[in-house]
Amino acid sequence: MKNFKYIIIVLLALIMIFIFSSQYSSIKNIITDKYRSRQQLVEKNIIQTVNYINNSYKVVEQELNQEMSEYSKFLVDKYRYNSEVMEWDLEELKEKFKYYDIYIINSDLEIIKTTNEADLGLDFSNFGKFAGVVRGRLEGDSFEADRIDLSTQTGEVKKYSYMPTPDNQYLIELSIAVEDKYPSFKQLNIFTDAGELTKEYDIVEEIAFYSVEPINYGVAKLRSSKKPYLDPDVPELHEDLARKAVLTGKMQSTDIEDYNLNHTLRFFPALISSEDKYQGWNFYVVGITYNDQIIEAELNKHQYLFGTNILLMIIFFIAFITVVIYLINKFEYQANHDKLTGLANRKLFVDEFKEIKIKANKFNSKVAIIFIDIDKFKDINDNYGHDFGDKVLENIAFRLKNSLKSEDKLARMGGDEFVLALGDISSQDDAVLITQRLINKFKVPFSIEGEEIKIGLSAGISIYPNDGKNLEELIRNADYAMYQAKKNNRDLETNLI
Template identity: 50%
Template sequence: MKKFFNKFKYIIIAVLLLVIIFISYLNYHNTKEIIKDKYNDQQEFVETNILHTVNHVSDAYKIAEKQLNQEMKKYSLMLKAKYRRNPNIAEWNLKRLKDEFEGYNIYIINKKLKVIRSTFKPDVGLDFSKFPGFASLLRKRIKGDEFRVDRLDLSTKTGELKKYSYMPTPDHKYLLELSIDVKDKFPSLEDLSMFANAVELTNRYDSAEEISFYKFNPNNKTVGKLRNTKKPYITTDISEEESNLVRKAFVTKKEQSTVVKTKDNHYSSKYIPILVPSSEEEDSWWNSFVIGIKYNNQKRIQEIRSHRTLFIINALIIIIVVIVFILVMMHLLQRFEYLAYHDQLTGLPNRDSMAEKVNELKADAKKENNKLAILFLDLDDFKAINDNYGHDIGDKLLEAAANRLRTSLRKRDAVSRLGGDEFAIAIADINDKEELDGVATRIISAFAEPIMIDEKQIQISVSVGVSLYPDHGEGLEELIKKADYAMYKAKNEEEDLVVYQSQMIKE
């Protein structure tokens, strides 16, 4: 397991980081979709709300119109009857007729489509022939025989809701027109305002930049924009792109949309046709309009960017934290592993670590057809040193002894502290007695000089026993046991080194 982790640790770390970042990205992606859904829901609410308002206003107007239609037809028939009795309209007392007609304004339009008489003085002299689309409609009506009534409409001059009706004279010389300001007849309708609702929606939702209402005259292809607070109340001063989209929405009867991107802003606009059906095809456009809603998408984009920046920062933090965490864990694991396989006092490998190293050296010895020597080393009279100088000095002496053993061995050899003042040494690649003699001599010579500890010179000697693989055994424990036996023999004979059984080396 340890080898597997050491071999693939960087791949494991990379995969772990990728998984964490991927999960973080999924969270960011889900948040982005939530933000999009939030603003889409807002837009849907704005559109549904304004359409609901339009329909609600339209329904209220229909009720009012039904009554107005009946009254206007009644008074128009009275005017027609009066014309039959007295076709000299110059003699008519229009003011008295207006009072009789409950406040309806009266217009008399001649064949040239000019208002020649009216109870509304500002419109006297108004020439409808200058308005081709409407003029065409009036010509048809003056030549007809039927009473016609328009739906409620916004006055271009006053901005007030007006209603108009038309009755041709029997001789088709004049068109008798009636008009009424709706608020005078139905004051409650003044509170039903599409503009007020549009303003409320734009104030409530930052994304709804502007809500506009447009009219389109298919006869002359003119697009007009309705305004609630500024004269003229219908203006044609709009961009060509805006006009084309309104025109297309009206003609195709389908919603149109566009997106405008600038350096600092991002806008999208929708143009929704509201077409009012009419029994008179030629004038159905007159009461129909298009709703234009302009959305400012910048706030949504900024919110998404903010979360994207947060995701990047979080990803970097996660990467740093994970890397630091893994490095700390690796350090701790390595430290725990080191402590598990090393002596805490001297830092030398312990018995378990020595066993792994010896197994490797045994495999090499088999492969190279040579021998492996196991030395068992003991510090002479170490108990007396502890008794005389104390355990602190004894511990420092063991550390110094371990350092001298390290420096006296070859790189491919190994040394381990077995416990107390006992050490095991593995000498690799032994081919003959002379080679082993040289290594053993270096080890014994390493302790010839006294050891300086806390300004105290301590002279120590060592006893060493040797066993050989494979001559004296196969397993490490067996080899150590036999080397230990040889070491005690060396102590008893007061010799520096004893080789077990074969007496290959003896000094």
């Protein structure tokens, strides 16, 4: 019964721990999903902004391609009539081609004449593989236009076109600053949207944009206001993630730790062309740095609350279990003990005798059952009242208990009758001597509420296994012996049979 009781307690504790652990796991998943959703929302907004800008440029590009093609053909026709390009008045032509700059590139790939004095003398032969792209256009026979792109030095959104002269001696290049012709494009600013998202979401530490060169896959970081507008000094990890995002066309993610602060880097392609990569314009990648300390702080907060709740629950559970165990023990005690004297009752005495009997069988010893009755107890109740009689019984039980060894078992059978089990005795004589000493102790009167009360005992003895094999038989024989002692002897010292 006791083991079952503790098993139930352990099971209850395990159930409570499981419930709290499940709740914490659910809260942890909810928090993680919340921040993951925020990440997805940030990335979706950035992609939508980039795509919106890109789609807007595509619409404009159709018009600009047509316009640049017409202007380029006009210049080629002019070349047919006058091949001395150094004599051309480009400023006059620029007035005609409003918003456009004009470049004349010779067979050495050098800009020999232009409306943009800053680019005069620029030598494309020093531009590595891109020099081959320019030469291919010089030696071709058709009009080509690059996609709208960001100027490295000026930060302007520009578009370039190329058309060779019929004799392939010169390449005529046109460029236009798109925002000059379409001022509304100045409002299409990815840096502004990125800044607003960074302010709105505390998990976003930085939203950066990277340009990946299509030939050698060099990586540079776009700047919003500081020249040069493409910063080639990019950390190796960021460079590697941007390059992989372009090459795979997929999201690249990694976790890093700086100065004991955890961050997550997520790089994904924003503008990747399926056209010929040697056209000369770059691929673009968005790189977002997320501050993992935000989610860790919230997780730690809930972990602390979880720990606090667990501690409080443990305290409550311990207190509850303590009360339950106390009540269970109390109920068990009440069920097994006499309410007045606190001695074992018949039910508990039966269990105790079984243990003594097993031990006696094991060591081949005997057990004495002593049935004790208080002489003339009815007179005490009649003369002093039942409450006084109860106090007498309490004092008798106390003196009996304190006159025995700890291994001896004493029980109140009811009324003024007690029964005693003595284990590990060799003969009836041993039981007689012990019982006689017990009776002699009661020759000393009791002092109760100022009254001196003399108490006499009568006792009968039965021996296991001589006088019976079971407790009921032994008690019955001991009771009979006690009755015979009272019947045949008036001297209390010899009331033993």
